[in-house]
Amino acid sequence: MRRLALLLCAAFVAIAAPSAAGGKPFDPKPWLDDLAQMRAAMAAHYANLEWAVFDRGAELDDYFARARKRIENAQDDGSARAAFDGLIRRLGDGHVEIEWPNPRSPQTKALPDICADAGFDSTKSAAPLAAQAQGYAPLAAGTFPAGVIAVSGHRVGILKIGIFSPEGTPSLCRDAMAALAIVPRAPCPDDCMDRIGKWADARMTQDFIARIEALQRARIDTLLIDVTGNGGGSEWAEAAARMVTGIRLKAERMDFARGAQWAKEFADAEATLRDAAGTASPEDRIFLLSLADRAAQKRRVAETPCDSAPLWKEQRPGCAWLGEGFYASGMVGSADPERLRGKPWASAIFTPMEYPYREGVWRGPLIVLVDGESWSATEEFAATLQDNRAALIMGEATGGAGCGHTDGSAPVVLGHSGGKLLLPDCARIRADGTNEVRGIAPDLAVGWGRHDGPHLRAAAFLAKLPEAVARAQKPGQ
Secondary structure (H helix, E strand, O other): OHHHHHHHHHHHHHHHOOOOOOOOOOOOHHHHHHHHHHHHHHHHHOOOHHHHHHOOOOOHHHHHHHHHHHHHOOOOHHHHHHHHHHHHHHHOOOOOEEEOOOOOOOOOOOOOOHHHHOOOOHHHOOOOOHHHOOOOEEOOOOOOOEEEEEEOOEEEEEEEOOOEOHHHOHHHHHHHHHHOOOOOOOOOOHHHHHHHHHHHHHHHHHHHHHHHHHHHHOOOOEEEEEOOOOOOEOOHHHHHHHHOOOOOOOOOEEEEEOOHHHHHHHHHHHHHHHHHHOOOOHHHHHHHHHHHHHHHHHHHHHOOOOOOHHHHOOOOOOOOOEEOOOEOOEOOOOOOHHHHOOOOOHHHHEHHHHOOOOOOOOOOOEEEEEOOOOOOHHHHHHHHHHHOOOOEEEEOOOOOOOOOOOOOOOOEEOOOOOOEEEOOOEEEEOOOOOEHHHOOOOOEEOOOOOOOOHHHHHHHHHHHHHHHHHHHOOOOO
């Protein structure tokens, strides 16, 4: 009995006291410092801060207080990380996230995989939903899955965009390497990666046009773009939207978070435009210099801070939290691509010109199918078409990520944990003045259940498709 008591006592001591192997007890202070750093970063340049307070109804002080308490009561690093993740879930902004570092493990050095290093991964592309509906007849395989459904006397062409980027199709990378004579498994510096990206962008655009034309040859009278599950992508969304409608689209306004990043963006844009004006025709020179002047004005706004302290008290600041920017499509919101084609500065003012797109490849009735897993650039695509009354949006409300991280943005690296805090630095503003981050509400809701599988979802979509087709025949209604 005495021996058992001694063993129990020893076990208690082993549990209560840290062992030499176990190291020091968990210290919450460094994690609290990371939390304070996160709060300071949000207070300085979180683009959706004002939206979070007054539209989302976020109680930011309460969110941070809860996270602080969880960290103080944490027993290990995992519990502390969970406190940050919980705060982000409560905030409800699809572009606020923390990328936690992965534990390092010994690995043998592999040969370079250029396509993987460039981010090409087929799992990034969402699977088709509409294609699972009964009666769907697929076209031959291609970059974009496509097929036809006959419903209510109409032939509906179904075209799936799994991601607004070539990265979801590794074969585009492999084809680019072959066309550009890039040696596999050899080093591929930044300029090499850029060449692959530009080639893949162009081929993806050409494949998209070819797919629409193939559907037209199949005698469709209505086009449906399936972007369910599409997590976003690149500015190609602006080009894609302009290829599926005959309406000259106007892009959303894109506002910006004040600070050094956007000040540099506008300074660089001003310099580019003034340089371009030096060799432009007299008419183009006047146009480019006027845009350069506007970029200079916006740079001055970006350099002027706006104190966010009132927002944390649920009060409006005495200044505009966001600066008013240009457009999601660049420095102009709408343009005739044929008038810009061949001008060396075209893509600097209108980002769709980065791609060999054609306006209005499809000009008939248009439906866009979205769901709660449609995010970011997908929301840009749907919102632009909806705001211009160019498409009927059906499905369910999108996820709500809105504008994200522009090329000049960089994550905030938390000092203790090394987590990379990503905060959106821009906001796309819709025609009615609302922030796109709230998500895109469909014009026609599909009654999907929370736990419906693909077949149930496809059946519910098919049941609503006749109504969607009928409404799409009457643009603007």
